[in-house]
Amino acid sequence: MALAYDGAIQRLIDAFSALPGIGPKGAQRIAFHMLSASDEEASQLVDAITEVKAKVRFCDVCGNVCESSPCPICADPRRDRSVICVVEEAKDVMSVERTREYRGLYHVLGGAINPMANVGPADLNIPKLLDRLKSAEVQEVILALDPNIEGEATTTYMSRLLGPLGIRVTRLASGLPVGSDLEYADEITLGRALAGRRDA
Amino acid sequence: MALAYDGAIQRLIDAFSALPGIGPKGAQRIAFHMLSASDEEASQLVDAITEVKAKVRFCDVCGNVCESSPCPICADPRRDRSVICVVEEAKDVMSVERTREYRGLYHVLGGAINPMANVGPADLNIPKLLDRLKSAEVQEVILALDPNIEGEATTTYMSRLLGPLGIRVTRLASGLPVGSDLEYADEITLGRALAGRRDA
Numbered sequence: 001m002a003l004a005y006d007g008a009i010q011r012l013i014d015a016f017s018a019l020p021g022i023g024p025k026g027a028q029r030i031a032f033h034m035l036s037a038s039d040e041e042a043s044q045l046v047d048a049i050t051e052v053k054a055k056v057r058f059c060d061v062c063g064n065v066c067e068s069s070p071c072p073i074c075a076d077p078r079r080d081r082s083v084i085c086v087v088e089e090a091k092d093v094m095s096v097e098r099t100r101e102y103r104g105l106y107h108v109l110g111g112a113i114n115p116m117a118n119v120g121p122a123d124l125n126i127p128k129l130l131d132r133l134k135s136a137e138v139q140e141v142i143l144a145l146d147p148n149i150e151g152e153a154t155t156t157y158m159s160r161l162l163g164p165l166g167i168r169v170t171r172l173a174s175g176l177p178v179g180s181d182l183e184y185a186d187e188i189t190l191g192r193a194l195a196g197r198r199d200a
Numbered sequence: 201m202a203l204a205y206d207g208a209i210q211r212l213i214d215a216f217s218a219l220p221g222i223g224p225k226g227a228q229r230i231a232f233h234m235l236s237a238s239d240e241e242a243s244q245l246v247d248a249i250t251e252v253k254a255k256v257r258f259c260d261v262c263g264n265v266c267e268s269s270p271c272p273i274c275a276d277p278r279r280d281r282s283v284i285c286v287v288e289e290a291k292d293v294m295s296v297e298r299t300r301e302y303r304g305l306y307h308v309l310g311g312a313i314n315p316m317a318n319v320g321p322a323d324l325n326i327p328k329l330l331d332r333l334k335s336a337e338v339q340e341v342i343l344a345l346d347p348n349i350e351g352e353a354t355t356t357y358m359s360r361l362l363g364p365l366g367i368r369v370t371r372l373a374s375g376l377p378v379g380s381d382l383e384y385a386d387e388i389t390l391g392r393a394l395a396g397r398r399d400a
Contacts, residue, residue, distance in 0.1 A: 005265075005294065006256070006265070006266055006267050006271075006272070007267060008248070008251045008252045008255045008256050008267060009252060009256055009265060011248045011251065011252075012248040012249060012251070012252045014248075015244050015245040015248040015249075016245070018241070018244075018245075019230045019233060019234075019245075020229050020230060020233050021222075021226045021229055021230065022221075022222070022226075022230075026221045026222075028291060028294075029220050029221055029291075030219045030220060030221065030222075031252070032265075032289070032290065032291055033219060033220050034219075034249060034252060034253070035252060035253075035256055035265060039253060041218070042249055042250075042253045044215050044218075045215040045216070045218075045219075045249060046246050046249050046250060048208070048211045048212040048214075048215040049212060049215075049234060049242055049245060049246050050242075050246060051208045051211065051212070052208045052209060052211075052212045052231070052234060052235060053234070053235075053239060053242045055208045056206070056208050056209055056235055065205075065206070065209060065232075065235060066206055067206050067207060067208060071206075072206070089232070090232065091228060091229075091232055094205065094228075
């Protein structure tokens with residue numbers, strides 16, 4: 001009895017299953033979609049993958065993804081060069097950009113300290129950040145790491161490392177997410193919101 | 201401010217977003233995964249897509265997907281040629297095969313009657329089924345269509361169409377899914393389970 005698909009389809013299902021966030025059912029659905037899709041749609045995906053692998057690289061200055069180094073943000077003369085926002089991943093740069101509240105530069109660490117996954121400070125893009133901080137221009141480093149255990153550990157490590165340099169080191173505010181419900185806030189978040197209360 | 205990604209990355213995110221079941225966040229996650237993946241993993245996916253588009257076709261007999269026509273199931277001399285199981289999509293063939301309860305042949309309709317999506321009987325792979333039924337070998341047709349409105353409409357249509365041919369036409373049993381809870385069964389399913397009750 002044929003309990004797996006014929007060679008080529010099964011290989012496509014396996015290839016899609018290997019991507020993050022796609023399970024076996026989803027991979028099968030996508031594989032059958034590709035099968036009935038136009039050759040044009042299929043080659044669009046193929047070309048996009050090939051192009052990204054060929055063209056996209058990491059900015060030598062900040063570690064962000066880009067097609068030319070330095071990246072458009074590092075190269076933009078209108079950005080405020082006195083502030084560097086430190087994030088874990090390149091996609092976090094886009095999240096901060098979307099707020100339209102930040103005009104400074106970025107630095108992508110490429111992860112967070114995570115002893116369980118064997119990621120220590122030496123695995124992060126920290127030496128280049130220290131190089132950048134030698135410039136007298138930089139007056140503030142914003143640590144915008146994920147508010148989870150790994151991000152908190154990295155924030156603590158970075159703030160101890162950068163503290164002696166005489167540069168202002170800040171971190172993102174913890175508190176209630178806008179549009180949320182006090183009733184459903186977890187006690188740690190609510191505790192942080194209380195501790196960080198401001199005059200109304 | 202850069203609120204969208206650089207050309208190539210954005211094109212890859214868009215290409216993944218166009219696939220079924222992948223939203224913008226998932227597409228971004230996959231695109232960044234591709235970026236940091238090895239060239240080998242990337243070319244595995246590219247090759248799998250290219251290979252499927254080049255090699256995979258539909259079986260001339262039953263409409264199932266295959267690399268050679270007739271498909272392995274139609275060509276298998278050990279399959280019972282007196283029964284044809286009619287399904288909506290090629291992926292449903294695999295679902296029935298996985299039960300290990302069926303040894304007959306298949307026929308893939310390529311969809312179900314759906315007036316809202318402008319799919320009528322003329323859009324389905326019915327003429328080839330009627331051709332196959334001309335063979336004296338076939339004694340039963342099992343209508344294994346999805347138990348939803350479109351599947352029910354197609355089952356009714358097919359059973360009226362095939363009834364006069366003097367072949368036994370059957371359909372899958374409706375009832376409570378195995379492992380489920382009576383309390384949470386919807387009233388239509390429970391009603392069908394009652395109507396279809398058997399001696400214990």
